[in-house]
Amino acid sequence: MNIPLIDLQAQYNSLAEKLDKAALGVLSSANYIMGKTVIDFEKDFANFIGVKHAISVGNGTDALVISLKAMGIGEGDEVITTPFTFFATAETISAVGATPVFVDVDKETFNIDVTKIEEKITSKTKAIMPVHIFGQSADMDEINEIAKKHNLYVIEDACQAVGGKYKGRKIGTLGDVACFSFFPTKNLGCAGDGGIIVTDNDEIATIIRALRTHGSGENGQKAYNLLNNIEEEVKTAEGANDTVYNPLKYYNYLIGYNSRLDAIQAAILSVKLKEIDSWNSKRREIVELYNKALQNSDLVTPIAKDCNEHVYHMYILQSENREEVLAKLKEAGIATGVYYPVPLHLQKVYKNLGYKEGDMPVSEYLSHRTFAIPVYPELTKEQVDYIIQNLK
Template identity: 70%
Template structure:
């Protein structure tokens, strides 16, 4: 039996009719950029999360960069974050000229350990960027309390966690601003790259909207006025054609980016958003099956806090013999993934920050032992039983 780590073809088959219909409508309309699907998708995301503002962008990394820039974080500033995550988390901090400051993680949840944050705060610290890794929410109450105590921003890296909940509240609505990724393999993924910024702060939303389109147009002007304390009434003009000719885009107020989610991706995401909760529930069902059936084996199964809803972007096992078990699973037709083989503080690009081996013992421990097995929604009961049986037969 051959089982991929994720099966996007099988997922596409479940939404093919609606997705194809929507894409063909957009192609025939020739309205490809900043159109009605984008507006509706942003509205629907706000309704789903319970947020005031959502700003769609080109990808999750851009979302992080623009969020940092909107908060005024840049050269000479420091942002505290996790070393056990995808590179984009720290890369975005470096991209705006700031310095990532790494704090070790909890060995059970893989999330940043709030008990170790305060010792890393300096006069240069401007924000904390917790990562809801693999779909499990970080310890947001503790993090928000620390941020409030020291006057810091909180930027939620929720790129792997859309739909996850912390004490009944959707992640992405707890901090000052949050970022999501719609990379195809995410729980909510498009047919290419895509991302989103979410915030309950209207001023931050305005600045993010300006930054995603070169700091130009009406949003650029509004953002410029906000940043310079200029009080000016501006009338909305909804008749402007963003695709063919928008005269306002030639008036620039901020140095921004070209980072827009296109109409086709927005249309596909609108179809998938309707299925997200069902898909996340299926992921949770698979995770429960793994936990129950692998609890008496040599593998350490995934842990879920009692007060959170984990959405299992990845289902992670731990093994002292990772290389051997991964090879064994491959021979049996089961795909795996290693997340993450090198913690960020030990990446070559961050050699200049001065971190050394054993500075982050938990992150380093996990990097040597963790691996992912298939948990995608379309996984059949027969397939997941086969995975469990193969793991149990590993000697």
Template identity: 75%
Template sequence: MNIPLIDLKAQYKSIAEDLDRVTKEVLSSANYIMGKNVIEFEREFAEYIGVKHAISVANGTDALVIALKSLGIGNGDEVITSTFTYFASAEAISAVGATPVFVDVEKETFNIDPTKIEEKITNKTKAIIPVHIFGQCAKMDEINEIAKKHNLKIVEDAAQASGSKYKGKMAGTLGDAACFSFFPTKNLSCAGDGGMIVTNDDNIATIAKALRTHGSGETGQKAYNLLNNINDEIETSKDGDDTVYNALKYYNYLIGFNSRLDAIQAAILRVKLPHLDDWNSRRREVAKIYNEKLKDSNVVVPTVDEENETIYHQYVLQCENREDMINKLKENGIATGVYYPVPLHLQKVYKDLGYKEGDMPVAEYLSHRTFAIPVYPELTENEINYIVENIKA
């Protein structure tokens, strides 16, 4: 038996007719940039999350960069985030000219440890990026309390958390802004790269919209005025569709990006969004079976805080003999993934920040012991039992 870590072909087959149809519709329409599908997906995603604004971008990393810039974060600033996460969480901070400040995580949930945040705050700290790792929300009440006390902004890194809930509230509604990724391996995914910024703040939304398209045009002027406290009347143009031609796009007000969600990806995401809750529910069912059948084995199953409804973007186990375990599983056709082998504070690119081994003991402990096993919705009962039997063996 061969079981991949994620089976994208199985998901495609389950909705192939709809995916093929909308893809052909976009191709035949010749409207490939922005346009109806992007606008409608932004509206549908905002409604799903429960926010006023959803601003689609080219990928999840761009979402983080643009969200930070929309908050005015840049050179000389510091932003606190987790050390046990994907590189983009810190890379985005560096990309806007700020410095990432790393905090250790909780051994049980893998999320940033709120009790260790406050000691890292300085007069340069401007924001916190809590990462909802593997689909489980961080302890947002405690984090929000710290942020309020120190007048800090919060940008949720919800790249792995589409559909997760914290105390009944959706991931993405728990800070000043939130960022999602639609990379193919995500629970809600497109057929390439895609990302989203969500917020209830009108100003953040306006600036983010401007930054994703070179800081130009009517939105660019609005953003420029917001950032510079200007109340001038905004020039508008009715010369053609923005997706084809608008003379105002040649008037630039901010240094922005070329970061738009393609129309085909938006159309694909519109097909998938109505299935997301069912897919996430099935992941929880698979995880529940794993939890029950592996509870007496030599691996540590993931812990979910009482207040959380996780989506199990990954089902991550802890094991003392990880290399032996994953090699044995591979021999028997079971794919695994190691998340994450090197904590961010020990990455070579950040050696100048002065961190050393032993600074984040929990993350360092986990980096040698964690591995993910398949948890995708299309897993069959036979496959689940086969995986469990091989782990126990």
């Protein structure tokens, strides 16, 4: 039996007719950039999360960059985050000219250790960027309390956690802004790149909308006026078509980006959004089977805190003999993944920050022990049983 780590073909097959219809609908409409399909998805996603604004962008990395930029974070600033995450979390901080300041993680949840945040705050600190790693919320009450005390922004990197909850509240409603990725392997994935930023802050939302399209047009003018305390009538272009011709796009007010969610991707995501709660529930059912079967084994199973509703973007096990376990699973046709083999503070690109081995002991410990096994909702009972049998 061969079981992939994530089976995108199986997911497509389960929704093929609806996905094809949605994609072909956009193709036949010839409205490929922004437009009704994108606007409708943004509204649906905002309602799903429970926020006022959802602004779609080209990918999750752009979501983080644009959020940081919209908050005025840049050269000389510092942003506190975790080293046990995908590179984009820290990369985006560097991309706007700021410096990532790493705080080690909790050994049980893999999320940023809130007891170690405050000691890293300086006069240059402008924000805290917790990552809801693998689909479980960070300790947001404590993070928000620290942020409020020191007048800092909170940016949720929720790229792995769509649909998750913290103390009954949806991930994405717990900071000033939150960023999601729709990379195909995510719990809610499109057929390419995609991302979205959510917020309840009207001013930040206006600036984000301007930044995603070259700082131009109606949103560019609104953002410019807002940032410069100008009150004037904002130009509008009724019936403009962003795919063919919008006269206002040639009036620029901010230095922005070209980062938009394609209409085809929005159509695909609209179909999948209706399934995400049931998909996440299925992931949790599979996790229960894994946890029960492995409770007396040498493998360390992941811990979900009682206050969290984990969505298990990845199911992460720990082993003192990781390479041996991975080799045995590969031999059995079961795909695995190692997340993350090198913590960010030890990546060569950040050598200039002066971190050394031993500075983040928990992250380093986990980097040598953790690995992922399949947990996607399309797994059959036969496949789950086979995985368990081989693990045991």
